Structure formats: structure tokens, C-alpha cells
Ligand code: GDD
């Protein structure tokens with residue numbers, strides 16, 4: 238039997254994802270028509286041996302409850318949300334809930350960061366892990382550019398065995414282009430290593446500076462780094478599509494890839510479609526609209542005559558009025574784009590000319606305090622009047638605009 242644990246952080250995390258996370262917690266933000274972490278759940282449930290999924294975070298149980306019960310109904314396996322009383326770090330939460338994870342004595346558990354998206358090769362990872370009886374943790378690894386690698390966990394491995402000999406989390410200078418994807422297979426014995434790490438943290442807390450929370454532990458720094466070089470930590474390098482979801486722009490990028498993976502499920506075509514497109518069955522789309530590529534349209538959305546939408550996510554119950562154009566944008570729930578208006582952003586995809594390039598995850602503002610060009614975002618309930626242009630702008634929820642804007646954040 239196998240289990241899976243998904244780490245989702247809490248309201249304090251995901252700041253670069255604002256303002257999209259103002260209305261919906263980031264783990265529940267819909268990508269290709271499904272909440273971000275539903276993609277993780279779907280991947281786990283494809284393994285017949287996976288019997289339970291535990292989601293660990295510091296969002297309130299009330300925030301997560303409707304999603305959890307929906308998932309239980311859809312996938313018919315045990316899915317539970319475990320709330321941390323305070324953010325305990327990537328390792329602290331895992332250690333705190335160790336008894337829940339160990340219950341039933343699973344052969345191993347998958348550990349997945351909630352803020353990545355991928356064509357998760359879980360079966361392949363599990364087989365790799367199983368072939369190495371002394372492995373406590375197998376890390377899914379991928380190749381990055383030299384320049385970008387330092388923003389991730391970097392690993393050096395012994396090529397013949399794939400054992401990780403050196404692990405540094407977000408190093409200051411270049412170490413390796415093999416990076417940690419935030420997807421792991423762990424044997425239960427890893428909790429012994431974690432107990433030692435926890436003890437060291439406690440000693441440091443009570444006998445040292447006493448800063449932070451005593452239960453706080455970093456999975457990467459306190460567990461993975463010390464395991465390197467002990468022949469208990471392995472890296473399985475894969476070439477599957479993988480990306481982090483940190484900024485709003487990366488949601489559009491992830492949308493494209495998930496749409497491609499789920500192509501077979503996208504059969505509903507009420508208008509002229511340029512694949513890949515997902516349209517929720519309850520959306521009402523005029524037959525003269527042209528939609529795609531890379532568009533997801535949520536429940537209850539209305540798309541009127543002559544509309545053009547590409548590279549965008551339109552959230553539930555939004556309305557796109559006649560002949561409006563929406564490109565490289567996210568239109569929030571209940572928002573409305575007026576007739577003949579143009580809502581346009583700048584794509585922020587990885588550089589297609591650089592092999593292994595990832596998303597840049599640039600912050601919202603540059604050093605001069607100006608908005609970095611990115612996708613355009615309309616918060617929930619925003620109203621864009623007819624015949625206006627909105628370019629590279631972010632509009633916070635419930636604003637009723639009265640004119641055009643370029644490169645602005647509208648508070
Ligand atoms: N439950 C819980 N509690 N989850 C947490 C906490 C916490 O206190 N802090 C972070 N998380 C979750 C986040 O929601 C995210 O899904 C995951 O743990 C990783 O969190 P970050 O702290 O944001 O790390 P990162 O994404 O910058 O880097 C990690 O992922 C990279 C791959 O995406 C590291 O593991 C890197 O080594 C790795 O390359």
C-alpha cells in the first residue's frame with residue numbers, strides 16, 4: 238500500500254500569486270478547469286496501490302472542506318486535510334503528522350509540493366525507489382539552465398548509482414543543473430532521520446537563540462541536505478514536463494500544458510475552437526466567438542458574439558461582451574469585459590530558445606517600483622467598460638473601471 242502527502246502551505250505563502258490568490262487559495266486556483274492540486278490527486282489515484290492522500294497546510298479546515306469532500310466523491314479513496322496550527326515549514330508539518338502518515342504501515346509515501354505542476358511520473362519514481370532498498374528518499378530531478386538552477390534545490394549525484402552526494406537548497410552560486418522538482422518517494426524510516434533533525438532543532442531553539450517556532454523544520458535543509466552522501470538519498474532525473482506555479486503568469490503556462498495532457502477530455506465545442514481549449518459544460522459561448530489556443534473557461538461564463546480569447550483563463554460566471562478581445566490574461570469570477578474592449582497581457586513563458594529553461598517567476602514590481610510586464614489580471618467582480626484597452630495591468634477585485642489603463646496596478 239502507498240500513500241501520498243501534498244504540502245500546500247497557507248495564506249501567508251503564495252504572495253507572488255497575488256492578486257489571483259485574493260479570492261481563491263492558490264492550491265485551489267483552477268488550471269485547465271481543475272483546482273491546481275486536483276492534478277496531483279488525479280496523478281496519485283492513477284496508482285492502484287495508493288490508498289490515501291493527506292493534504293497538509295495551514296489554511297483553515299473550513300476553507301478546504303468543500304474541496305476535500307468533492308475530491309472524496311470524485312476519486313473514491315481516502316483524502317484528508319490536516320491543518321497545521323501554525324506554518325511549520327516543509328518538514329515540520331510532515332513530522333508533526335507522522336503518525337497519520339505511518340498509520341496502516343504503507344510501503345512508502347509520495348511527497349508532493351502543491352505548487353508544482355507536471356506530467357507526474359509517479360509510477361516510474363516508485364519503481365526507481367523500490368529498486369534501491371537502502372533509499373530513504375528518491376527525488377524527482379530535472380535539468381535546468383545554469384543561471385536558473387540556483388533558484389531551486391541543486392543536486393550532485395553519482396552517475397552510476399544515482400545516489401545524491403551533495404544537496405544545496407537555493408545555493409548562492411552555481412552547483413549543478415540537476416534540480417529538485419519538489420516531488421519525492423519516501424520510505425517510512427525517513428521519520429528516524431527527521432526525529433534526529435527535530436532534536437537538533439529543539440536543542441538549537443531551547444539552548445540557542447529561541448527564534449521562530451520550535452516545531453519549524455525545513456525538509457530540504459534539515460532533512461535532505463544531511464542525507465546527501467549517505468547512500469540513502471537518490472535522484473531520478475526525468476524529462477517529463479514540469480514547472481513551478483509561483484506567479485500569476487505561470488498559471489497561464491501551466492494551463493497550456495495541462496490542457497495538452499487532458500486533450501481527450503475536451504470534447505465540448507460550441508464555437509470555433511483553436512486547440513487546446515477547456516469549456517465548462519455550463520458556460521454559454523456564442524457560436525461566432527473564436528477561442529484558443531490555451532484557454533480555460535469556467536462554470537457559468539458567458540461569451541458573447543464576435544469575442545476572441547486566447548492564452549487566458551476565464552473564471553466562473555465572468556461575462557465577455559460582444560466583440561471583446563482577451564489575450565494573455567486571467568479574468569476573475571463574476572468580472573465583466575465590455576463590448577469591443579481589449580484586455581491584453583504579456584506572455585511570461587520560459588525562453589523557448591534556451592534548452593531546459595524554466596519560468597522566470599519575476600516579482601510583481603521591478604527595482605524602480607514599476608509593474609513588470611506580465612499577464613493582465615482582472616480580480617473578482619471587476620467591470621471593464623465598453624471600448625477600453627487594458628494592457629499589462631492588474632485590477633484588484635470589485636473595481637469598476639471608467640477608462641483605459643496601461644502598465645498599472647489599479648487598487
Ligand atoms: N504544510 C506546509 N507548511 N506546507 C508548506 C509550508 C509550511 O509551513 N511552507 C511551504 N509549504 C509548501 C508550499 O506550499 C509548497 O507547495 C512547498 O511546500 C514548497 O514550498 P516553498 O517553501 O515555497 O519552496 P520552493 O517552492 O521555493 O522550493 C521547493 O520546491 C522547489 C521545486 O518547486 C524546494 O523543495 C526546492 O528544492 C525545489 O527545487
Ligand code: GTP
Pocket residue numbers: 543544545560561562577578579
Ligand atoms: P490568429 O488569427 O490567432 O492567427 O492571430 P493574429 O496574428 O491574426 O492576431 P491576434 O492574435 O492579435 O488576434 C487574433 C484574432 O483576434 C484575429 O482574428 C483578430 O482579427 C482578432 N482581433 C484582434 N484584435 C481584436 C479586437 O480588439 N476585438 C476583436 N473582437 N477581435 C480582435
